[in-house]
Amino acid sequence: MNLEKLRYPIGRFAAPETISDALLNEAITVLEIFPENLKDLLQGVPEEILQKPYREGGWKIRQLVHHIADSHHNSYIRFKWTLTEDNPTIKAYNEKEWTAFGDYDTAPIAWSISHLEVVHHKLVHLLRLLTPEQWNRTFVHPETGATMDLKTLALMYSWHSMHHYAHIKNALEKEKVG
Numbered sequence: 001m002n003l004e005k006l007r008y009p010i011g012r013f014a015a016p017e018t019i020s021d022a023l024l025n026e027a028i029t030v031l032e033i034f035p036e037n038l039k040d041l042l043q044g045v046p047e048e049i050l051q052k053p054y055r056e057g058g059w060k061i062r063q064l065v066h067h068i069a070d071s072h073h074n075s076y077i078r079f080k081w082t083l084t085e086d087n088p089t090i091k092a093y094n095e096k097e098w099t100a101f102g103d104y105d106t107a108p109i110a111w112s113i114s115h116l117e118v119v120h121h122k123l124v125h126l127l128r129l130l131t132p133e134q135w136n137r138t139f140v141h142p143e144t145g146a147t148m149d150l151k152t153l154a155l156m157y158s159w160h161s162m163h164h165y166a167h168i169k170n171a172l173e174k175e176k177v178g
Contacts (some may be wrong), residue, residue, distance in 0.1 A: 006055040009062070013159045015116035019151040024135070028157035032124045032162040035116040038068070041168060042109060045177055050109060052170040061171055063104040068164050069112035070098055075157045076123050082132075082139040082150055089140045127154060 016023065042050075042065070050062040059067065074093060081088045098104070130150070138149045148156075 015152045027154045028127050035120050039113050054167040063099050065109040066104040066112045069115045083136050087138050089103040092142050
């Protein structure tokens with residue numbers, strides 16, 4: 001399998017020009033069910049498998065679970081900033097550096113799965129309350145300078161959920177777990 005397919009098992013994120021209500025609702029549903037699906041996927045996975053990288057040169061499965069929780073925590077904050085400030089420049093974070101402190105290597109994945117469950121409950125509840133005007137609110141990403149609306153952000157984190165779910169599922173299948 002080539003490196004691109006290993007890195008992006010469901011393809012790279014590409015925002016559509018127009019985001020329909022149906023596509024947005026599908027993204028919200030993915031966000032709603034993702035924590036439970038991830039929890040089910042990882043149920044009973046032995047510690048030694050969690051310490052293996054999901055692909056050569058990639059993070060360990062354990063690190064990936066903690067990354068997902070931290071990333072999605074940041075997404076919730078990004079939604080709130082965008083809803084409460086006028087076209088804010090969001091705070092970026094160095095996701096690779098976040099793995100360097102040792103907590104990603106030693107903390108139980110159950111903590112991050114529980115964190116994901118709570119963050120996603122709050123996020124989905126918030127998203128279902130948004131008006132069309134609120135969905136069109138925008139923010140600026142400091143690294144790219146790109147302006148993005150909340151509809152696109154919802155689709156991006158839905159993709160991010162499925163992207164990393166596929167990483168973990170593929171790794172477990174390779175290890176003949178599950």
